[in-house]
Amino acid sequence: MNIGVLAYNGKPQALERWQATADYLSKKIPKHQFNIIPLTLKGFENALNKKTLDFILTNSGHYVALEKKFSASRIVTFLSRYKAQTLKYFSAVIFTRKDSGIHQLKDLRGRTFAAVNQAAFGGFQLAQDVFLQQGIDLLKDVDIKWLGFPHVEIVESVLSGKISAGTVRAGVLEKMDANGLIDLSEVLILEAKKTQSFPFLHSVALYPEWPLAKLPYTDTELAKQVAIYLLDMPSDSAIAIKSLGVGWTIPLDYTIVHNVLRRLHAEPYLIQPINLIQFLKNYQYWLIIFIFIFILALFKAVRLFKSNQSLKTTQQIMINQQSNLGQQYEQDLDQVQLSLKNETSEHIKIQQTLIEGCVEMRELYQIFLRNDLTSKQRLHSIVECIRQHLDMEVGLLSYFNQDHFEVCSYSPNSIIPTSPLSESLSKQAISERTILLKQNTSQWQSYIANPVFIDGSLHCLFEFASTKPNDKLNQKDNAFTKFSFELLNLVSQWVGSEVLAIEHKKQQDEYLLAVKARFADISKREKEVLSILVQGKSTKAIARLLNLSPKTVEMHRASLIKKTQTESSIELVQLAVLAKIVEHLQ
Numbered sequence: 221m222n223i224g225v226l227a228y229n230g231k232p233q234a235l236e237r238w239q240a241t242a243d244y245l246s247k248k249i250p251k252h253q254f255n256i257i258p259l260t261l262k263g264f265e266n267a268l269n270k271k272t273l274d275f276i277l278t279n280s281g282h283y284v285a286l287e288k289k290f291s292a293s294r295i296v297t298f299l300s301r302y303k304a305q306t307l308k309y310f311s312a313v314i315f316t317r318k319d320s321g322i323h324q325l326k327d328l329r330g331r332t333f334a335a336v337n338q339a340a341f342g343g344f345q346l347a348q349d350v351f352l353q354q355g356i357d358l359l360k361d362v363d364i365k366w367l368g369f370p371h372v373e374i375v376e377s378v379l380s381g382k383i384s385a386g387t388v389r390a391g392v393l394e395k396m397d398a399n400g401l402i403d404l405s406e407v408l409i410l411e412a413k414k415t416q417s418f419p420f421l422h423s424v425a426l427y428p429e430w431p432l433a434k435l436p437y438t439d440t441e442l443a444k445q446v447a448i449y450l451l452d453m454p455s456d457s458a459i460a461i462k463s464l465g466v467g468w469t470i471p472l473d474y475t476i477v478h479n480v481l482r483r484l485h486a487e488p489y490l491i492q493p494i495n496l497i498q499f500l501k502n503y504q505y506w507l508i509i510f511i512f513i514f515i516l517a518l519f520k521a522v523r524l525f526k527s528n529q530s531l532k533t534t535q536q537i538m539i540n541q542q543s544n545l546g547q548q549y550e551q552d553l554d555q556v557q558l559s560l561k562n563e564t565s566e567h568i569k570i571q572q573t574l575i576e577g578c579v580e581m582r583e584l585y586q587i588f589l590r591n592d593l594t595s596k597q598r599l600h601s602i603v604e605c606i607r608q609h610l611d612m613e614v615g616l617l618s619y620f621n622q623d624h625f626e627v628c629s630y631s632p633n634s635i636i637p638t639s640p641l642s643e644s645l646s647k648q649a650i651s652e653r654t655i656l657l658k659q660n661t662s663q664w665q666s667y668i669a670n671p672v673f674i675d676g677s678l679h680c681l682f683e684f685a686s687t688k689p690n691d692k693l694n695q696k697d698n699a700f701t702k703f704s705f706e707l708l709n710l711v712s713q714w715v716g717s718e719v720l721a722i723e724h725k726k727q728q729d730e731y732l733l734a735v736k737a738r739f740a741d742i743s744k745r746e747k748e749v750l751s752i753l754v755q756g757k758s759t760k761a762i763a764r765l766l767n768l769s770p771k772t773v774e775m776h777r778a779s780l781i782k783k784t785q786t787e788s789s790i791e792l793v794q795l796a797v798l799a800k801i802v803e804h805l806q
Contacts, residue, residue, distance in 0.1 A: 221245075221442070223432075224267055226278040227258035228336070228343070229370040234258035238277065240462040241450075248449040252442065261339050274438045275446070280310075280477045281341020281486075283431050287474075288488030294431035294471040295447040298463075299455075302391065302419050306455070306466045310429055311422035312346040313393060314410040316378060316385035325354050325410055332363045334374040334386030339487060341477070343371065346424045347387035349480050350411055372396065379406060390420040427480075428472035584711065595722045596629065602715060603682075604631040610668065610704055611692055612684040616641055619719055620678045628680065628719055641683040645669055650678060655705050657693060666690035670708045672716040680719050682712060735799040738784045746783075749776040750801070754793045 223242060227234035235256055242254040259267060261282065267273045268290050276283070276292055286292045300307045316322045322331070336343030338359075351358045358364060367373050371388040378386040379402055397404045411423040418426060432450065434443040453459060455466035482489045587593070587601045599617060607615030614632075618625035618639040625639040640646040642663055649656035649669035656669045666689065670682040692700050742750065745766075752762045759777070763770045777789060786792045795801075 221252045221254045221274045222257050222272060223254060223275040223277055224257045224259050224264055224273040225276075226264070226282060226430075227260065227369070228279070228340075231258035233370075237463055240459045244453065244459045245446060245449060249442070249445055261337070268435070271435075271437065273435060275432060275434055275443075277430060277432050279341045279430055280427050280474060281345055281481060282339070283433060284474055284477045284481060285339075285487040287433070291436045292433040293436075294433040294474070295443050296432050296450050296468040296470065297428055297472045298430045298432070299466045299469055300429055301461075301464060301466045302394075305417075305419055307418070308429055308469065308472065309418065309426035310342060311390035311413075311415075311418065311420065311426050312342045312387055312424050313390050313421050314347050314350065314385065314387045314423040315375075315393065315407050315421075316410060317381065318406055318408045320381075320384060320408070322385060322408070322410070325351055325356055328385055329356065329361050330363070331384035332365055333358065334365045334367050334377050334383040336368055336371070336374070337366050341427075341480075342389040343369075343374075344387060345480060345484055345486060346427070348484055350424050352483065372401070375402060385410065387423075390418075390422040394420055425476070427477055428474055431471055431474070432468070595718055595725075599629040599715065599718060599722075600631065602711060603629050606682075606708065606711060607631045607684055609707070610684050611686070611690055612666065612668070613686040613688070614641065614684065616681075616683045617715065617719070618681045618683070619723065620680060625681060628722075639683075640669075640681060641685045642667055642669070646671075646681060646683065650681070655708055657701065659689070659693070666693055668693070668708075670712055672712045672719075674716050674720060679716050682708060682715070732799050735795050736801065739796070739799065739801050741783050742780060746776050746780050749773060750780055750792070750796055753777065753780075753789065754796050 223238070225234050225238050235258060238256045242256045245254040246252065257267065257273065264273075264276070264278070264282070264286065268276075268286065276286060277298075278286070283292065283294065287294075297308065300310065314325070322328060335347065338344060348358045351362075356362070365377070365383055367377060371392045374383075374386045374388050375392060375396060377383045393402065393404060393407060396402045409421050409423060413422055413424070415422070415426060432446075434440075434446075450468040451470070453467045457467075460467045481487065485491050583605050584602065587598055587605065590598070593601065603615045603617050614635055614637055615630060616627065616637050616639060617629040619628040620626075627637070627639045630637050642661070645656060645658055645661065645667055646669050650671045653671065653673065656667075658667045659665065661667055664685040664687060666686045668682075668684045671678055672680045672682065693704070748766060749762055752765055757765070759770050759773045762768070763773045766773070777792075781787075781789065781792055784792055784795060786795060
């Protein structure tokens with residue numbers, strides 16, 4: 221059974237250190253002869269490709285690469301020794317001379333740096349990871365000098381001043397100082413760390429010690445026996461001491477080693493350049509499936525995109541419609557609020573008009589009920605009341621008599637108007653047989669005419685006018701105007717009757733005056749005869765009462781008929797009673 225061992229200090233040292241362990245296994249497992257095969261990193265590759273090794277013993281980083289590439293699997297982990305202390309883990313140290321002027325890793329930019337080789341885990345990769353974490357690429361920013369094994373040469377090159385700084389496995393400096401090869405007081409540790417129970421100077425974290433691993437073709441039962449006997453090796457045995465350790469332990473977790481190599485893109489995590497032709501050959505079936513899935517997904521994506529666009533368009537239309545509806549709603553709401561406001565305002569105006577109208581109606585009613593007023597005084601009060609209600613400067617009531625108007629009543633008394641107030645507008649109102657409201661005419665700023673017809677004939681005319689604009693009557697359909705028109709219509713009918721009564725009384729008075737004038741020339745005796753005649757007395761009775769002869773009484777009767785221009789005694793008596801001549805005589 222061949223055990224490949226990494227000879228980092230040379231083949232003789234590797235044989236000297238590990239041959240006793242191989243002999244120990246050969247003795248414990250007599251059926252097999254175990255041999256130590258010292259190898260370099262490159263030698264490991266060749267031997268494993270030829271399958272000439274059954275077990276491998278190497279550093280942690282190298283093992284992880286072989287685990288990934290050749291499916292090696294660890295069975296135990298080596299326990300190293302430093303004085304009386306047992307160590308499961310190892311580390312690396314980055315150092316320089318104290319007088320080099322280098323104090324931080326960034327000071328090494330453009331300077332020389334010594335390491336074993338690019339694949340050495342403890343001899344380069346751990347230091348490379350620390351530099352990388354501080355943004356320094358050792359392979360580009362620093363001049364690397366690959367000195368290979370053993371680590372002693374790296375230490376000597378740095379301390380001699382040939383190279384600015386270097387990195388070695390933790391413990392190398394202490395061992396060289398103990399052997400008198402160097403003076404640690406001349407060494408400056410960069411990125412120095414302190415870890416409890418770890419005795420060596422170090423600049424990086426701790427990582428598990430070397431593992432012993434089997435290859436996939438190695439007999440599993442044999443591997444179990446090897447692991448059992450190594451774990452059973454006494455820590456103070458000569459074999460353990462010869463290996464510079466205290467024996468072996470169960471295999472540790474090497475995940476943190478994998479993490480370092482992943483960050484560095486080192487074996488087995490190298491970024492390989494893509495060979496397109498080889499890639500197509502190796503994955504042609506997968507590519508066909510992928511292309512088919514891609515085309516199908518693309519088709520679905522296009523359909524989804526179109527559906528999404530259609531949905532967005534529909535959504536935008538809905539948003540626009542919603543916005544329009546919102547705007548329309550706001551406009552409708554504003555319109556409703558405005559209408560409500562106008563309606564409320566109109567309602568208030570109507571209410572105010574009704575209140576004022578009630579006051580006007582009550583005042584007119586009181587005018588109608590007053591018995592102390594003559595007809596003319598009553599008409600004047602009505603015209604005055606309506607004029608003030610309409611807020612007009614002039615109010616005029618005219619009586620139509622034989623194709624012309626005569627002033628009947630007016631307000632105020634300080635103005636004596638000419639009837640009509642407007643010839644043309646009054647004719648228009650009479651022609652239309654309705655109340656006429658005009659604003660901004662050539663003669664008046666505000667003008668109202670209300671003709672009054674009785675039995676189909678024009679009887680009188682109400683007119684109200686003002687030389688100033690009248691805001692109350694600015695609209696024909698407003699509440700005040702409507703109420704005022706109704707009030708005018710109501711009052712006009714009564715006023716028309718009142719005017720007609722006045723005219724009749726006037727005519728009656730004129731007739732009575734004419735009748736009385738016909739009795740003005742009668743004598744005293746004729747008056748005595750007339751006063752008894754109206755009592756229905758006969759001629760004889762009158763003669764007896766007046767001590768006159770019947771013939772004389774007849775003579776006086778005939779004289780009365782002649783003077784009063786009557787046709788008979790009956791008509792004479794009627795006129796005397798009508799004109800109240802008899803009462804006057806009595």
